[in-house]
Amino acid sequence: MIKLVLMDLDGTLTEDRDSTRIDLDAIYAIRLLQEKRIKVGLVSGNSYPILRGLYTYLYLDGGIVAENGCIVFYKEKYRLCKQMDKSLVIEFKSLFKLRDTWQNEYRECDFGFVPAKLTDEMINWAKEKNLYIKSSGYAVHIAYNAAGKSVGVEKLLQLQGLKKEDVAAIGDSSTDIELFQQVGFKVAVGNADDELKDIADYITSNKSGKGVREFVDKLLKGELDVLK
Numbered sequence: 001m002i003k004l005v006l007m008d009l010d011g012t013l014t015e016d017r018d019s020t021r022i023d024l025d026a027i028y029a030i031r032l033l034q035e036k037r038i039k040v041g042l043v044s045g046n047s048y049p050i051l052r053g054l055y056t057y058l059y060l061d062g063g064i065v066a067e068n069g070c071i072v073f074y075k076e077k078y079r080l081c082k083q084m085d086k087s088l089v090i091e092f093k094s095l096f097k098l099r100d101t102w103q104n105e106y107r108e109c110d111f112g113f114v115p116a117k118l119t120d121e122m123i124n125w126a127k128e129k130n131l132y133i134k135s136s137g138y139a140v141h142i143a144y145n146a147a148g149k150s151v152g153v154e155k156l157l158q159l160q161g162l163k164k165e166d167v168a169a170i171g172d173s174s175t176d177i178e179l180f181q182q183v184g185f186k187v188a189v190g191n192a193d194d195e196l197k198d199i200a201d202y203i204t205s206n207k208s209g210k211g212v213r214e215f216v217d218k219l220l221k222g223e224l225d226v227l228k
Ligand SMILES: O=C(O)COP(=O)(O)O
Pocket: 008, 009, 010, 011, 043, 044, 045, 046, 047, 112, 136, 137, 138, 139, 140, 173, 175
């Protein structure tokens, strides 16, 4: 039985994948889960302060994984990755002519840059330095390994004493592939990256936030084969 639903933020709770406007249907879906005592958590590349604020005002209790797995919050805050070296941020930005995302001043380990297009040159640069590098479609992220949403979600489930089978997750981008590795039921929104859809147990017909509502409605009506 699903006890926790982990939700990505950008491109999933929002109205679309190029928006930061949270879909009202997604908020309503969260309320429906809470009424059934199913916990909801956030798993995102966004910074901890941003997610902690959203977590507080959406009145969630399923925990937070911020900075693509590097920061976890469940009753207490945990940092799981090495703090980013500022000289590396400067080198990456100047080498690939990138700009800081506005949240970088609030980050510790995983830093985001725009434009969000990930190139082979960037991947090779990161590989040489054993860095995590992925694009969420909103930003290109780098962090010291071991990083990625899987690292944070594994810790979050441990903290709550939950098994994979107890947990479902919904996401939109390649950064959610690692999220899917740690949960029992994997949902891709209708406008998700193909590589995420390829490993999903269910793909919503609706995009982003409306897809969250569609998933939750079907989950609560028992229309999804979550106990596979
Ligand atoms: O921070 C980003 O780049 C996007 O974050 P997400 O993991 O919520 O999609």
